Amino acid sequence: MRTSRKPSTSPATAFEPEFVAGLREMFERSIPFNQVLGIQLLALDGERAQCRIDMRPELVGHFIHRRLHGGVISATLDATAGLAVMAAIGARHMDESPEQRLARFMKLGTIDLRVDYLRPGLGPHFVASAEVLRLGSRVASTRMELHDAQGERVASGAAAYIVS
Amino acid sequence: MRTSRKPSTSPATAFEPEFVAGLREMFERSIPFNQVLGIQLLALDGERAQCRIDMRPELVGHFIHRRLHGGVISATLDATAGLAVMAAIGARHMDESPEQRLARFMKLGTIDLRVDYLRPGLGPHFVASAEVLRLGSRVASTRMELHDAQGERVASGAAAYIVS
Amino acid sequence: MRTSRKPSTSPATAFEPEFVAGLREMFERSIPFNQVLGIQLLALDGERAQCRIDMRPELVGHFIHRRLHGGVISATLDATAGLAVMAAIGARHMDESPEQRLARFMKLGTIDLRVDYLRPGLGPHFVASAEVLRLGSRVASTRMELHDAQGERVASGAAAYIVS
Amino acid sequence: MRTSRKPSTSPATAFEPEFVAGLREMFERSIPFNQVLGIQLLALDGERAQCRIDMRPELVGHFIHRRLHGGVISATLDATAGLAVMAAIGARHMDESPEQRLARFMKLGTIDLRVDYLRPGLGPHFVASAEVLRLGSRVASTRMELHDAQGERVASGAAAYIVS
Numbered sequence: 001m002r003t004s005r006k007p008s009t010s011p012a013t014a015f016e017p018e019f020v021a022g023l024r025e026m027f028e029r030s031i032p033f034n035q036v037l038g039i040q041l042l043a044l045d046g047e048r049a050q051c052r053i054d055m056r057p058e059l060v061g062h063f064i065h066r067r068l069h070g071g072v073i074s075a076t077l078d079a080t081a082g083l084a085v086m087a088a089i090g091a092r093h094m095d096e097s098p099e100q101r102l103a104r105f106m107k108l109g110t111i112d113l114r115v116d117y118l119r120p121g122l123g124p125h126f127v128a129s130a131e132v133l134r135l136g137s138r139v140a141s142t143r144m145e146l147h148d149a150q151g152e153r154v155a156s157g158a159a160a161y162i163v164s
Numbered sequence: 165m166r167t168s169r170k171p172s173t174s175p176a177t178a179f180e181p182e183f184v185a186g187l188r189e190m191f192e193r194s195i196p197f198n199q200v201l202g203i204q205l206l207a208l209d210g211e212r213a214q215c216r217i218d219m220r221p222e223l224v225g226h227f228i229h230r231r232l233h234g235g236v237i238s239a240t241l242d243a244t245a246g247l248a249v250m251a252a253i254g255a256r257h258m259d260e261s262p263e264q265r266l267a268r269f270m271k272l273g274t275i276d277l278r279v280d281y282l283r284p285g286l287g288p289h290f291v292a293s294a295e296v297l298r299l300g301s302r303v304a305s306t307r308m309e310l311h312d313a314q315g316e317r318v319a320s321g322a323a324a325y326i327v328s
Numbered sequence: 329m330r331t332s333r334k335p336s337t338s339p340a341t342a343f344e345p346e347f348v349a350g351l352r353e354m355f356e357r358s359i360p361f362n363q364v365l366g367i368q369l370l371a372l373d374g375e376r377a378q379c380r381i382d383m384r385p386e387l388v389g390h391f392i393h394r395r396l397h398g399g400v401i402s403a404t405l406d407a408t409a410g411l412a413v414m415a416a417i418g419a420r421h422m423d424e425s426p427e428q429r430l431a432r433f434m435k436l437g438t439i440d441l442r443v444d445y446l447r448p449g450l451g452p453h454f455v456a457s458a459e460v461l462r463l464g465s466r467v468a469s470t471r472m473e474l475h476d477a478q479g480e481r482v483a484s485g486a487a488a489y490i491v492s
Numbered sequence: 493m494r495t496s497r498k499p500s501t502s503p504a505t506a507f508e509p510e511f512v513a514g515l516r517e518m519f520e521r522s523i524p525f526n527q528v529l530g531i532q533l534l535a536l537d538g539e540r541a542q543c544r545i546d547m548r549p550e551l552v553g554h555f556i557h558r559r560l561h562g563g564v565i566s567a568t569l570d571a572t573a574g575l576a577v578m579a580a581i582g583a584r585h586m587d588e589s590p591e592q593r594l595a596r597f598m599k600l601g602t603i604d605l606r607v608d609y610l611r612p613g614l615g616p617h618f619v620a621s622a623e624v625l626r627l628g629s630r631v632a633s634t635r636m637e638l639h640d641a642q643g644e645r646v647a648s649g650a651a652a653y654i655v656s
Contacts (some may be wrong), residue, residue: 029472032552036528053547055566060524069525069653070602071567078562098420110562111467111488112608114278116305116322117601118298133320134282138466139439139490143282143320156297158280158305158322160439162467196388197397200364225359233361235403236440242398270390273445274398275631275652276604280440302630303603303654306466324603324652326631415503442606443631444650446626461648462610469608484625484635486650487607 013046013091019098020044025089027048027083034138037072039079039128046091047132049084051076054125058145068121068154073146076128077157078113081142084130085161088140104164111160123149138163177210177255183262184208187254190269191247201236203243203292210255211296212246215240218289220281232285239309240292241321242277243304248294249325252304268328275303276322282320287313302327336364341374347426348372351418354433365400367407367456374419375460377412379404382453394448396482401474404456405485406441409470410431412458413489416468434491439467439488446484451477466491505538505583511590512536515582518597519575529564531571531620538583539624541576543568546617560613560646565638568620569649570605573634576622579655580632596656603631603652610648615641630655 024041027034037059042052053059053076061069085108090101130144144157188205191198201223207214217223217240225233249272254265294308308321352369353445355362365387372379381387381404389397413436458472472485516533519526522585529551534542545551545568553561577600622636636649 029281030555031561032550032555034553034562036550037563052408057216058524058528061526063522063524064598069523069567070570070605071525071529071563073564074566074570074605074607075561078566106556110609111469112605112606113562114322114442114606115566115568115606116297116324118305133280133317141282141320141439153297156305156322158440160280194391195397196386196391197399198389200386200472201399222360222364225362228434233359233403234406234441235361235365235399237444238402238406238441239397239399260413270392274632276442276444276650277398277402278442278606279402279439281438305603318387322604340570356639444625444652446633461645469610469648481625484633484650486606486648488608 002107013094015044015090016098019090019101022098023086023105026102027160033075034079037075037079039113041077041083041092041117042127044083044087047084047088049080049087049130051080051083051128052125053128055123058140066122068126070117073121073155074115075113075116076154077144077146078159080128081110081130081159082110082161084132084142085135085140085163088132088135089163092135107164109162111162113157113159115155115157119146119152119154121154125149126154135163168302171269176266179208179254180262183254183265184218186232186266187250187269188261190266197239198243201239201243203240205247206291208247208251211248211252213294215244215247215292216289217292219287229284230265230286232290234281235279237285237319238277238279241279241294241308241310242274242323244292245294245308245323246272246274246325248296248306249299249304252296252299253327256299271328273326275326277323279319279321283316283318285310285312285318289313290318299327341422343372343418344426347418347429348371350426350430351414351433354430361403362407365403365407367404369411370455372411372415375412375416377408377415377458379411379456379492380453381456383451393448394450396454398445399444401449401483402441402443405443405458405472405474405483408456409410409472409487410436410438410489412460412470413463413468413491416460416463417491420463435488435492439490441485441487443483443485447480447482449476449482453477454482461484463491505586507582508537508590511582511593515578515597518594524571525567526571529567531602532569533575533576534619536575536579539576540552541572541579541622541633543572543575543616543620545620547615557612558614560618562609565613565647566605568609569607569622569638569647570602570651571635572620573622573636573651574600574602574653576634577627577655579630580624580627581655584627599656601654603654605649605651607647607649611644611646613640613646617641618646627655
């Protein structure tokens with residue numbers, strides 16, 4: 001009994017190094033609040049993105065238990081899902097120049113977001129993964145997860161984005 | 165790059181035939197609106213459930229395109245997730261008699277539900293799958309999917325339940 | 329301390345009787361599963377819709393407590409919100425003929441839906457209300473509630489729709 | 493046609509100044525990430541909370557349009573809703589000492605959160621409002637909104653919390 005019964009047809013999209021570098025620069029450096037979170041891009045393909053955040057004192061939500069703040073989790077899942085949508089859009093528009101594809105990034109808008117908090121966020125770092133379930137001409141739907149350094153699932157989520 | 169990096173530790177729970185039969189009877193026969201939907205239990209283990217619904221004229225939502233009504237999708241995903249939670253509760257209480265475990269079913273309550281509609285629901289039948297992401301002492305969190313007869317994902321969802 | 333601090337600028341849209349009659353016919357009669365639910369259109373203005381469903385044995389979810397099935401609630405809230413979006417689209421396109429506006433109804437698609445179940449659904453009938461929080465050129469966002477015959481809030485929800 | 497047909501029976505709970513001061517101290521000072529967001533408690537009654545955040549360069553999500561980051565919005569709505577639940581719990585336990593009631597704050601846990609992003613978050617400051625729709629013995633359900641300095645609704649949301 002499997003939840004997903006069809007193999008994901010992950011397009012083996014080979015993005016140019018300059019596209020990935022440009023996206024990383026935009027994502028990690030040009031978005032001020034992403035710098036506050038300290039989100040780093042780990043991996044990217046035509047329908048998925050993976051990011052990492054390191055625990056830091058200012059990201060704590062519970063001063064006794066030293067847990068990651070729920071708002072850090074929701075923000076990181078939203079950011080990672082946006083990146084996955086951007087990768088999917090980039091993969092669809094490989095005929096455009098990297099600059100043209102990067103310009104699409106700033107037009108992305110989150111329609112809505114759901115986060116399920118499953119376990120306390122504890123430990124030295126966290127990995128967020130996002131997958132695009134559907135990329136339409138106007139709306140993209142994604143699913144996300146956050147795991148701790150031991151590989152335990154801390155949170156899961158879903159979001160919808162306006163694309164253009 | 166995988167979304168879930170840890171193998172799901174599916175407990176190989178062997179439910180007694182009378183427990184499964186009782187649960188099926190309760191689920192398929194005793195809940196009137198489940199009969200309207202025509203939900204059939206396909207498979208059950210300690211953290212997952214799978215159900216099937218057949219397309220019927222009264223389940224249509226769009227009279228031109230003959231698509232499954234979104235409300236049928238949300239109701240089916242909610243019902244299947246409730247069943248998965250029930251299986252997880254059953255697996256945790258194998259020391260109780262089947263009757264005692266079945267009695268817990270009617271105490272389950274949906275806290276909230278999210279459904280993402282990904283593709284039109286077309287075709288002769290649909291399979292709903294639900295997985296319990298976390299079973300706590302008070303709240304259970306689940307994730308669900310609906311696939312059509314070709315194995316295409318029609319919808320995905322998440323829900324939280326009060327357990328006792 | 330109020331939640332909404334700005335008066336809702338409800339446009340006093342006066343729909344033609346034939347538009348409202350056409351919408352009602354389509355909503356109550358042409359959508360088979362809406363007939364199963366027995367949804368009736370109560371009121372409609374430029375950004376809100378109100379519908380009613382009567383309790384019937386086949387809508388029950390809990391055979392002991394005779395509660396409304398959660399799936400009936402989610403389906404009714406989704407349907408009512410779709411109607412509110414349709415009214416908002418209709419109000420924006422009053423320059424079109426009623427037929428042209430009605431044709432837009434079948435192009436509406438639910439992107440996603442959240443339902444919060446607050447109290448058991450008990451009593452002879454229920455009223456669903458939906459409000460359009462934002463109608464964009466591509467996406468509409470709505471908020472919904474279900475009240476029982478005593479005026480108690482049974483459920484609340486939110487949904488996003490693709491419009492065109 | 494009104495969405496909510498029953499007047500909210502807001503208990504005119506008069507919290508002791510030391511309870512409000514203790515809650516404010518805990519909320520604004522002891523939760524490190526709330527300090528990053530700069531959330532300030534504006535008002536509190538037995539079922540509602542209102543907070544404010546001021547726009548600052550590090551809270552920006554879009555470097556061209558200078559919009560508030562979506563993660564700031566979700567974090568602020570979650571925090572404000574948690575405070576409203578805390579107020580509702582406090583109002584229910586007025587027989588306990590302020591210290592005992594404050595101790596309950598750190599046991600609150602977010603089960604899940606939904607945020608609908610309605611308009612770009614622009615302007616000098618924002619006001620978040622949260623209302624407790626239902627406070628049960630185990631779960632609380634809330635609804636939230638964020639308005640900009642002009643009173644325009646920027647986002648709306650819903651969340652569920654474990655209480656004890």
